[in-house]
Ligand SMILES: Nc1ncnc2c1ncn2[C@@H]1O[C@H](COP(=O)(O)OP(=O)(O)OP(=O)(O)O)[C@@H](O)[C@H]1O
């Protein structure tokens with residue numbers, strides 16, 4: 359039996375930038391330039407003069423998994439979507455932006471033994487390479503978190519452009535990764551605002567047990583505010599039904615409500631994530647469900663979500679999807 363918490367945390371070496379030059383810096387500090395590498399060893403995010411200028415022109419899709427509602431499957435989705443995209447041959451960096459550190463432990467890292475986390479990165483104390491770890495999923499890299507990140511909500515208040523700190527740090531890495539997947543916490547505070555400002559897509563997990571129309575509308579309103587003020591490129595990548603029992607009336611009613619009210623605003627994933635004890639077991643063993651139960655229904659569902667994210671869905675049941683896939687949050 360694999361016991362994740364007994365694993366030694368693995369430190370990564372330097373990134374090789376897909377052969378296009380090394381990413382050397384990446385810290386970027388709190389209000390300044392990002393002077394690390396990326397494509398051709400040059401600085402910046404495709405903006406001018408190496409400065410992060412708010413443009414999103416590099417290759418990585420940066421996806422924030424967000425919902426201020428607790429316990430709806432944000433972390434489970436982050437861990438398993440990251441694992442599935444890695445399995446599909448994509449270069450993925452996962453970012454744990456939640457002081458609970460559940461994505462960190464879910465990827466096989468003992469969050470209590472870390473001496474450097476995303477907290478130190480956000481405060482400008484260490485570079486991204488110094489904080490980044492390898493995970494239990496071969497090839498998947500992580501910016502880990504632990505409880506000290508909770509202090510960042512307060513400590514970052516005095517920083518210049520505090521909403522852009524994560525974006526500036528990650529912009530260098532858009533050249534290196536195909537996907538950057540950010541887990542966020544169940545609170546629309548500064549950390550979540552940083553995640554929403556850094557991303558170009560948001561996936562919103564919604565669970566029938568914790569369904570709240572007001573909650574979802576509030577979140578979409580917040581995304582629209584972020585779009586107007588901080589991140590004009592943000593769009594809703596999709597609403598994902600999680601922890602579902604498709605046989606129940608509760609599930610059917612929730613899907614109908616979501617489709618009726620939100621299909622004009624966002625794509626709704628065809629696949630729903632089934633409720634299964636294998637997810638809890640995987641968490642217990644600090645594994646992705648892909649590793650713990652590779653042929654199980656949750657693994658298959660998350661693989662299908664990865665295919666939907668990659669746009670690899672078949673033609674069946676695809677009309678509404680293609681209609682909605684490109685729609686952005688209504689400003
Ligand atoms: N498909 C599933 N089947 C069964 N249980 C699940 C499933 N997905 C998530 N869970 C369980 O539901 C709980 C909440 O899941 P998760 O931690 O992913 O939610 P979250 O939105 O990240 O929570 P928080 O808001 O606290 O960060 C966990 O105990 C997890 O094991």
Ligand SMILES: [Mg+2]
Pocket residue numbers: 432433434456458460542543
């Ligand atoms: Mg979580």
